[in-house]
Amino acid sequence: MTSGKVYLVGAGPGDPELLTIKAARVLGKADVVLVDDLVSRAILVYIREDARVVKVGKRGGCQSTPQAFIERLLIAEAKAGRTVVRLKGGDPFIFGRGGEEAETLESAGVEWEVVNGITSGLAAASAAGVPLTHREHSQGVVFVTAHAAAGKEPDWAALAKSGMTLVVYMGAARCEAVQCSLIASGLPATTPVVVVQDASLPRERQLRTILSRLADDVIAHEIESPAIIVIGEVAREQRVTRGSLHSASAS
């Protein structure tokens, strides 16, 4: 029997139109699809009707499928000759544990390939009309997690001094710590911030504020996960799009 292959596929931020053509094509030929819970249902229509679909929850705080189980299943199905898709929100290689899965597949001798997705940090910024780089205001952009493994926290002091736009993932419940660390490291309290919940989906919400009000406003406006926090000069006075909430003190 010929051995199968595992595709680590990015489903994008939620809007099915932001799925790549390649992702749709690969979904259409898979025998087995392991789906993360951040993936929109509307994207599942691309899966073959007779494919086996396994839902593997990974949402913070909820019961999640152990990573070891997921990796064992990927290997077993591929070794049985099947075409397997591991479908993840956004891009598989941005905070999606795609790197760990690729390493495991590689050491198990299983063929694998990544199919890019639009990461939610990009989608959130675009939804808010915020360019992540700008010749005048930001020479680069950093994708950073607010929820790192113990002992692996980002160097917020270095980031505060970098002058780069910060795109913070997994920050909805941790914005107070992010705000305090950045201000303590010298980032001005008035630095513009945009928070986008459910970017690219019909229920998308945006909050525009400043760094010193971030945590209070997130609570006041009941912003919840999944949300992206964009921090930097590029977030100032940009075009306001649908569903935007303004913090009184930021306007």
Ligand code: SAH
């Ligand atoms: N691989 C994913 C990120 C997974 S980590 C990607 O590339 O986008 C999960 C975090 O992604 C969430 O806590 C949130 O910060 C962000 N996220 C995912 N989907 C989102 C969406 N539609 N809107 C805003 N943030 C989102």
